[in-house]
Amino acid sequence: MGKKPLVKDQIREKQDELTAAERRLTATLLDDSLVAGLQSITKLAESAEVSTPTIIRLARKLGYQGFPDLQDAIRDEIAARMKEPLAKLETAELSAGKDHIISRFAEAVSHNINRSLERLDLDEFDKAAALLSDLNRRLYLLGGRITRSNAHYFFNHLQIIRPGVTQLDFSPSVWPQSLLDMDENATLIVFDIRRYEKELERLAKLVVDQGANIVLFTDQWGSPIERYASFCFRSMVEVPSSWDSTLAINFLIEALVAEVQSRSDSADRIAALEEMIGESRIFRSN
Amino acid sequence: MGKKPLVKDQIREKQDELTAAERRLTATLLDDSLVAGLQSITKLAESAEVSTPTIIRLARKLGYQGFPDLQDAIRDEIAARMKEPLAKLETAELSAGKDHIISRFAEAVSHNINRSLERLDLDEFDKAAALLSDLNRRLYLLGGRITRSNAHYFFNHLQIIRPGVTQLDFSPSVWPQSLLDMDENATLIVFDIRRYEKELERLAKLVVDQGANIVLFTDQWGSPIERYASFCFRSMVEVPSSWDSTLAINFLIEALVAEVQSRSDSADRIAALEEMIGESRIFRSN
DNA sequence: TGTATTCTGTAGTTATTATTACAGCGCAAG
DNA sequence: CTTGCGCTGTAATAATAACTACAGAATACA
Incomplete structure (x- = not known):
């Protein structure tokens, strides 16, 4: 039928x-x-x-x-x-722009987030959040050509919420220095969507060999890094564009930020930071 | 009643x-x-x-x-x-995690994107897309403490799609050099959500004085930069988190990328880039 | 265990809805 | 004009739904 x-x-x-x-x-x-x-x-x-x-x-x-x-x-x-968590939208009806890119995009995005959430295991999410909240573990972040922006967004927040967060340079040539420190008390958060990047995979292997955990954000098809990852979040990325959409990935990042934040009780830390920003401008220049 | x-x-x-x-x-x-x-x-x-x-x-x-x-x-x-373009979601029902952060987050996000799209003027969107597709105009991107990641994401794509795209350093001390070039043939894309940053506003004023256009991405309350902006996109940012959500902003960015891409016919440009990446690794190290 | 009370379904009644048959209307072609 | 055909609504009928009254079952309490 x-x-x-x-x-x-x-x-x-x-x-x-x-x-x-x-x-x-x-x-x-x-x-x-x-x-x-x-x-x-x-x-x-x-x-x-x-x-x-x-x-x-x-x-x-x-x-x-x-x-x-x-x-x-x-x-x-x-x-x-x-x-559907986010309904398929009919959005066009709101301004008669039936075939406007915004409409088609919105439809695709809601579909992507829907499917991604549908597949998301809440337990895994919670465990990953716990891992990232563990102050005894150092965190390293790394993204690919496009996803390094996402990595940076995540870094930007985590760095404020807790200590021990490092963003790896996009350039492999400077990885070795950080690699030295990635032992069993380290977690590497890596982003890899198509086209998957070989360098990231190689790094992942090295890092796992040294005993570190990997939390992976990838697309619906799955990066080769999956086999090394302790936690793997797949998100749908296809939209009517020549480019993939990382919105569903960003959704997870923001949700994780919220969760890690609430687990970390970093109120003091943030208050101190705000004060520093308020008192002096020099910190904004870095 | x-x-x-x-x-x-x-x-x-x-x-x-x-x-x-x-x-x-x-x-x-x-x-x-x-x-x-x-x-x-x-x-x-x-x-x-x-x-x-x-x-x-x-x-x-x-x-x-x-x-x-x-x-x-x-x-x-x-x-x-x-x-609602993206329905208020009841998402929890999908895995019995009624009050899980993911559910509450999804609800807030759909609300944010809904409201943002509702207020979005498709004409303005199209005109902004046209502006950003104009190869006679140089583009400069700049974000704030958090939104610089968004700026970078946008930059990352625009830079591939077309020539003449520059990302301003987050540090005001190096702005003057770029500022020199921002005349009536330049467009500054700036991100400013609460807490609005004075430096960004000051730069915006200078830039407009020199005849450049400003495209602003801000939150629902509106950055002070609005008065200088030729195009202003307000997005809802509140979520159940200590942090604001930039998902609705990212939505616009991705939609603009898709639109600018399709207007720019940058197929050749991208093919060439892909080839360079394929042939040599040195370009990935920067 | 017995009794009161509340809950729940059965069966019958009424009200409403879905369908059909048909007739008037309007438009197009001659 | 006039004729014919298809569209549309009116009104009658059949089907179904909504509601009521009541009685049996379940539960709580003495």
């Missing part, structure tokens, strides 16, 4: 063969994501300003037995959409 | 005074975000394994006249939620 087409799409598809009254009806339906179709046929008829038989005729044209049958389909769709 | 409470909340509130069968029913309802409540009373009774009168009794307990009355309320709520 094949996947049923979405009612919304069925309507769009048949739009041409619909009569005037039927279009008035579909307009009403499409107008609020089909929710209007869940009323009784009488009420729907009133709000679309058509007669009840028109509704039944439309239902039949779309291939349903009758109105209740169509309603079931609509309800199933809505239920499915509500299940 | 005050705002009506959400059915979901009404149920939670009265949970204590509900009987066994009624709880079975509310469990079914809550289980799929109340969508089950849009079926006929008969079907709902079946799927919740209670009798139809139980349903009516619950409806009355919640303060409704009867089942259809309750249904109307549910439908209204769902309609409201579907209107």
Whole structure:
């Protein structure tokens, strides 16, 4: 049994063969994501300003037995959409820019975050947060060509929340110095999405050999570093763009920052930092 | 007339005074975000394994006249939620981690992106994209303490897509050199969210005085730089964390990257870059 | 264990909804 | 014009849903 087409799409598809009254009806339906179709046929008829038989005729044209049958389909769709943490969005409807990049992007992004959260193991998240909150462990961060920005964002926060956080330079030539310190009391947080970078993998291997843990952020297909990682977070990255989207990854980073922060009770630390920033400008110049 | 409470909340509130069968029913309802409540009373009774009168009794307990009355309320709520580009999520339901940080975070993030997109003027977006695609204009990027990571992410992409892109150092002491070049053929892309940074504002003023354009990314309250900006994108940043979330800002960045990319037809440029990366490693070390 | 109280479903009734049949209307072609 | 065809609504009917009354079951308490 094949996947049923979405009612919304069925309507769009048949739009041409619909009569005037039927279009008035579909307009009403499409107008609020089909929710209007869940009323009784009488009420729907009133709000679309058509007669009840028109509704039944439309239902039949779309291939349903009758109105209740169509309603079931609509309800199933809505239920499915509500299940999504971030619903698939229809966003375009908000400013008539149906095919604007913003709409298509928003749709893709919500899909990405949805799927990523769906696959996320909350236990793993908690354990990773605990690991990153452990002040006895030093943290090192490293990203690839694109993801180094994400690594930096994470670093930027972690560094304020707790001591012992280091960002590795993007250039492999200076890695050896830090590598020396990455023993069993160190954790390397590494970002690697396609196209996966060999240098990162090589470093990962070395680091694990020295006993350090690895927390990996990668894409849906998975970096080769996965085999070395104690914790691995896969996020969906595809969007209608020549570039991958790291939004789902950023979501995880921000959530981890929030969690690590609350576990670390770093209020004092931050207060002290704020004071330093307030009193003097020299610290902002680094 | 005050705002009506959400059915979901009404149920939670009265949970204590509900009987066994009624709880079975509310469990079914809550289980799929109340969508089950849009079926006929008969079907709902079946799927919740209670009798139809139980349903009516619950409806009355919640303060409704009867089942259809309750249904109307549910439908209204769902309609409201579907209107959101990214729906408010109930995400917790996906793994029973009701109050897990991930759930609360996801809810906040969807709210933030929703609101931000709602306020986004697509025309402004397009015009900004056009500005950034204009190869006759040089681009400079700058962020604040936290947002410099975002600036860097944007820079990372723009730099590949087109020539004439410069990232300003975070340290004000080296700004003057770049400032010299920021004339009417330059655009400064600046990120400034709370706590707004005075240095950024001062630079913005200088830059505008020299005739350059400013594209500003800020938070919902708005940076003081707004008065100097040709384009201003406000994004919501509040999340259940000690830190602000820049996800909505990143959304815009990624969408702009996609748009600028497609306007710039930089296929050749990227192909050349890929080739260089493939042939030699030295370019990755900087 | 017995009794009172509350809960819950069955079955019957009423109200509403979904469907059908048909007739009027409007538009296009001759 | 007039004729014909398709669209649309009205009104009657069939189907289903919503509600009520009541009685059996479950539970709490003496």
